[in-house]
Amino acid sequence: MKLSACRPPGRQARAARLLLIALLFVPALTAGRGGAAIGRQGRGDPVGEPSRAQTSAGGTIYLPLILGIDRFAIDTPIWSHAGPPAASEVALFRHSFSLAAPLSAPTLALFADTRYEVWLDGAWLGRGPARFSRQTHEYDVYPLQPLGAGQHLIAVLVQWAPNVRRSESTAPSLQAHIQQGDLVAARSGAGWKALRSAAWREDAAPVHAWRLIGPTELLDLRQLPQRWNQPDFADAGWPSAVAAAATQAIDQPRSIAQLANIPMPAVVREVGALSPGRAIADIAAAGAQSISLTALADTTLTVETLAVPDAATAQTIRLDGGALGWRSSDGRPDVLVASRPIAAGAHALSFSGPPQGITFSISRSGIAGPNLPIQQGSSAGRRVLLAEPVAQPGAVAVSYASGVDLTFKSTPAYAVLDLGRVVHGRVSASVSGPAGTLVDMGWDERLWRGTRPLPYPGSLHTEWNQTDSWALDGSTRAITTIDARAGRYLLIAAWGPGTVRLSNLQVSEERYPVEPRGRFSSSDPLLDRIWQVGVNTLYPNMTDAYADPWRERGQWWGDAYVDDHVNEAAFGDSQLLARGLRLMSEGIVDGQAAALAPNGSDTHLIDYGMLWVQSLSDYERRTGDALLPARVYPPLRSLMQSLEQRENATSGLLDLPYDEWWRTALVDWPAFYSRYGQSTALNALYYETLRSAARIADSVGDLARGAAWRQKADALKRAINSRLYLPAEGRYISSILDGKPLPPTPHAQAWALAFDIAPEQDRQRIADELVASLSADPTTPNVDIYGMFWVLEGLGRAGRIADANEIIRRYYGSLLDRGATTWWERFNSDKTYQESLSHAWGAAPTWFLTTYVLGARRIDPQTWALHPQPGGLARVAGALPLGAGALQASWEAIQCGANLLTLDAPGGTQGEALVPYNDDATVLTLDGVVIWRDGAPLAPGVVGVPGGVRVALAGGQHRLQVQHQCFTTYLTPAGR
Numbered sequence: 001m002k003l004s005a006c007r008p009p010g011r012q013a014r015a016a017r018l019l020l021i022a023l024l025f026v027p028a029l030t031a032g033r034g035g036a037a038i039g040r041q042g043r044g045d046p047v048g049e050p051s052r053a054q055t056s057a058g059g060t061i062y063l064p065l066i067l068g069i070d071r072f073a074i075d076t077p078i079w080s081h082a083g084p085p086a087a088s089e090v091a092l093f094r095h096s097f098s099l100a101a102p103l104s105a106p107t108l109a110l111f112a113d114t115r116y117e118v119w120l121d122g123a124w125l126g127r128g129p130a131r132f133s134r135q136t137h138e139y140d141v142y143p144l145q146p147l148g149a150g151q152h153l154i155a156v157l158v159q160w161a162p163n164v165r166r167s168e169s170t171a172p173s174l175q176a177h178i179q180q181g182d183l184v185a186a187r188s189g190a191g192w193k194a195l196r197s198a199a200w201r202e203d204a205a206p207v208h209a210w211r212l213i214g215p216t217e218l219l220d221l222r223q224l225p226q227r228w229n230q231p232d233f234a235d236a237g238w239p240s241a242v243a244a245a246a247t248q249a250i251d252q253p254r255s256i257a258q259l260a261n262i263p264m265p266a267v268v269r270e271v272g273a274l275s276p277g278r279a280i281a282d283i284a285a286a287g288a289q290s291i292s293l294t295a296l297a298d299t300t301l302t303v304e305t306l307a308v309p310d311a312a313t314a315q316t317i318r319l320d321g322g323a324l325g326w327r328s329s330d331g332r333p334d335v336l337v338a339s340r341p342i343a344a345g346a347h348a349l350s351f352s353g354p355p356q357g358i359t360f361s362i363s364r365s366g367i368a369g370p371n372l373p374i375q376q377g378s379s380a381g382r383r384v385l386l387a388e389p390v391a392q393p394g395a396v397a398v399s400y401a402s403g404v405d406l407t408f409k410s411t412p413a414y415a416v417l418d419l420g421r422v423v424h425g426r427v428s429a430s431v432s433g434p435a436g437t438l439v440d441m442g443w444d445e446r447l448w449r450g451t452r453p454l455p456y457p458g459s460l461h462t463e464w465n466q467t468d469s470w471a472l473d474g475s476t477r478a479i480t481t482i483d484a485r486a487g488r489y490l491l492i493a494a495w496g497p498g499t500v501r502l503s504n505l506q507v508s509e510e511r512y513p514v515e516p517r518g519r520f521s522s523s524d525p526l527l528d529r530i531w532q533v534g535v536n537t538l539y540p541n542m543t544d545a546y547a548d549p550w551r552e553r554g555q556w557w558g559d560a561y562v563d564d565h566v567n568e569a570a571f572g573d574s575q576l577l578a579r580g581l582r583l584m585s586e587g588i589v590d591g592q593a594a595a596l597a598p599n600g601s602d603t604h605l606i607d608y609g610m611l612w613v614q615s616l617s618d619y620e621r622r623t624g625d626a627l628l629p630a631r632v633y634p635p636l637r638s639l640m641q642s643l644e645q646r647e648n649a650t651s652g653l654l655d656l657p658y659d660e661w662w663r664t665a666l667v668d669w670p671a672f673y674s675r676y677g678q679s680t681a682l683n684a685l686y687y688e689t690l691r692s693a694a695r696i697a698d699s700v701g702d703l704a705r706g707a708a709w710r711q712k713a714d715a716l717k718r719a720i721n722s723r724l725y726l727p728a729e730g731r732y733i734s735s736i737l738d739g740k741p742l743p744p745t746p747h748a749q750a751w752a753l754a755f756d757i758a759p760e761q762d763r764q765r766i767a768d769e770l771v772a773s774l775s776a777d778p779t780t781p782n783v784d785i786y787g788m789f790w791v792l793e794g795l796g797r798a799g800r801i802a803d804a805n806e807i808i809r810r811y812y813g814s815l816l817d818r819g820a821t822t823w824w825e826r827f828n829s830d831k832t833y834q835e836s837l838s839h840a841w842g843a844a845p846t847w848f849l850t851t852y853v854l855g856a857r858r859i860d861p862q863t864w865a866l867h868p869q870p871g872g873l874a875r876v877a878g879a880l881p882l883g884a885g886a887l888q889a890s891w892e893a894i895q896c897g898a899n900l901l902t903l904d905a906p907g908g909t910q911g912e913a914l915v916p917y918n919d920d921a922t923v924l925t926l927d928g929v930v931i932w933r934d935g936a937p938l939a940p941g942v943v944g945v946p947g948g949v950r951v952a953l954a955g956g957q958h959r960l961q962v963q964h965q966c967f968t969t970y971l972t973p974a975g976r
Helices: 011-015 311-316 380-386 525-541 557-570 575-586 606-623 627-631 633-644 680-699 703-723 746-754 760-773 788-797 801-817 844-853
Strands: 051-054 060-063 089-099 107-113 115-120 123-128 136-143 150-160 173-180 183-187 193-196 218-220 250-253 260-264 267-274 278-283 289-295 299-306 317-319 335-342 345-351 358-363 389-391 396-399 404-408 413-432 438-444 467-471 477-479 485-495 500-511 519-522 735-737 740-742 856-860 863-866 875-882 885-895 898-915 923-926 929-933 942-945 948-963
Touching: 089 173, 089 183, 107 115, 107 123, 107 150, 123 136, 136 575, 150 173, 260 413, 267 396, 267 404, 267 485, 278 380, 289 299, 299 311, 299 317, 299 380, 311 317, 311 335, 317 335, 345 358, 358 380, 380 438, 380 467, 380 485, 396 413, 404 413, 413 525, 485 500, 500 525, 519 525, 519 844, 525 557, 525 801, 525 844, 557 575, 557 606, 557 844, 557 875, 575 606, 575 627, 575 633, 606 627, 606 633, 606 680, 606 856, 627 633, 627 680, 633 680, 680 703, 680 746, 746 760, 746 788, 760 788, 760 801, 788 801, 788 844, 801 844, 844 856, 844 875, 856 875, 856 885, 863 885, 875 898, 929 942
Parallel strands: 136 250, 218 467, 863 898
Antiparallel strands: 051 060, 089 150, 089 193, 107 136, 107 173, 115 123, 115 150, 173 183, 260 500, 267 389, 267 413, 278 358, 289 345, 299 335, 299 358, 317 345, 396 404, 404 500, 413 477, 413 485, 413 500, 438 467, 438 485, 519 875, 735 740, 856 863, 875 885, 885 898, 898 948, 923 929, 923 948, 942 948
């Protein structure tokens, strides 16, 4: 059944839209984890058990249930005008409503395309919505304080800003209502006031030329009414809202918490003057223009302009009708300089620029006029790039009395702020200055040549411009941005005729609301620092999706897969993963999985699709929630069928023809040989994907298909080892492409180890090959930072912890030495403006150190395992989030031949500890009682296994003392 069959078009049909209208394939409610996970959620919950019907084959299918009306679908979508929308625009909405009686516990439900901010009775409530797809809109629900009888006001600012990464916008609109129980106190409709605001420039330059994010924000405060969102504002002159087109999306409540706004410290790094002795101006592109100037005596006139976006732009500037000779500026990117002696008297500069206008400056020495008032223009980034910052400590007064206070004593002037690491968030401040004064604010992840941020990097990254601007109105106004920005450094520039003050400037990071419950410490301070940098990197990469905060902000599933593993080690959240899994399932069309969602378009990466299957299985294991896998099982089946169609008819291996990487697979940036043909890495990934799909099939009751996928996985493993493994050399070739073997690479060895493809007896030889084949120089890597996740996983599974620790020190220590405070997109991302310095897909060491060195793992919601493998460390301690608490543990070498393992597990959980010694000389004492001696167990739940002794434990505090043979090399701390 298609969803549209249950939802005929039209607004009345929207009113009857169901909260649950899909075919659900879920397991029979038998005893055990699968059935228990689907238990009834309560009489008042909108989603309960689906209805079952037995098939003739004895399987179970689940039919849709009518569980209640979606009240939000009744709300009329509204907008400020009925015409076609601009590329981006802002509308302001106001609605006054009266209550005859007080409401004790009302709620506000709201959704807007593309983003909004909302106030009630003049008090700010929040912003949203979470990113959305065409199929599903999640509206926000705000619990409100009690509302008294009388008049109240809802005010909403909505920005229509379609983009190709964050949300799948369809038409500008706002829907909202306030209700308590069955009483709806206010609902969006024609009674609302709506003003299409002229304060924000609708032709503002995009943050990215491909419109990955949205527009820069160029706000003229002279056109934004003061206190427009307050109850005492007179809106009688505002037009009424008009009905907007209804969408075909499913409306449902937000599935994740509202994002948190966390204050971040900001330190002023530098202040100074901008282009002293020169005047900077913008000339619009509306035909030829000229300005007059007078030389007071014979002098030299110097003109500067930008070589971007087109160097020919400079040729449109002429002096007294003649062309100027241009040269590149020394020390400033993309700045062109022309100088010419001129005689005393009148002269003229003429311009006939391109459509985007011209930004230029002229020297002031010996020149009278012209009067060049700075204009906001459509791109604040151009003047910030053109201006030369000259450090002058007295140009801007700095105070930290409340946030950061900046007083620009004379303009143009600038200040550079350092946030310490990349932050995804907003600046807020109170600003005052003469009317017409401009304040520009730009964000950057780095300093160009260690001196200045480049929010608009010009030819270094021609698509990028993260510079916003405000034109002041002469009063004191609060400023911020509608959308979030990202970077470590802020460049603030003030242009105008007088003093400009920014008071109480604060930076707030917008991020997913989690607190770290995981931790890690050891006898190696470098590893401890590396673990924490991974957590610091994850903060800006966790918002309403796992997404990098800077260039794209798209939910790419390769990133999300690694990010979520780090989340499990540091925060223990699963809801963000669940939402991402649902969005990705909507991107599976005809069996082809989009590499990112929303806005997957035609970008299909087969490895990202397989990682989605593995993440889904991992989610079910960690949470016990079998309902989500059941809901997305149909697209999973179609994906698996599509993978089967890519199998080589002879070998059974996945066989990918050569194509562009965004239509085949990424694997890792240097993994060219592993992307095509019958690849070891991709087939190892396919093996684990089949196993994950089989587990999901079992959980939804599709046992026959699960058995078939499991059988196929076993056959695939045999084929990999028979066709791609070189037993005489102890290594795997990368691939067979067009019948020809491609040479071994680290990726082939790492992926084979990571997914347990390697034969047990050859695992150490293959690990030797992996370690030996990695580049010794982190600045010339043959495995990049994304692929390092599977390198560490492979070495962890092979028990090569000391080798992995040394690789972490070498590669990630190098990044720290080069100034990293968050992990980069690639190991050499500091060498280009095209790549991010804040990519959590590089945070694998955080996950590895918790999972393998501390050895703490969550097996299922109530079960854990602890297998410390210090890998040369004398001490390791930490915590793994588990349920509402954490599994806390420490392993310490007390003296040669004696170790102590302590742990504290949440009550109601159970698990096992694996002690890495089981020889005849080993003596184990648990909580004061000897449980192992002379190679034999002395207590229930104690079992000798290869590599150690396994001890079953209940939750609570335990102390396990280990006496074993002394190996002095084990006790040598591994310092840097």
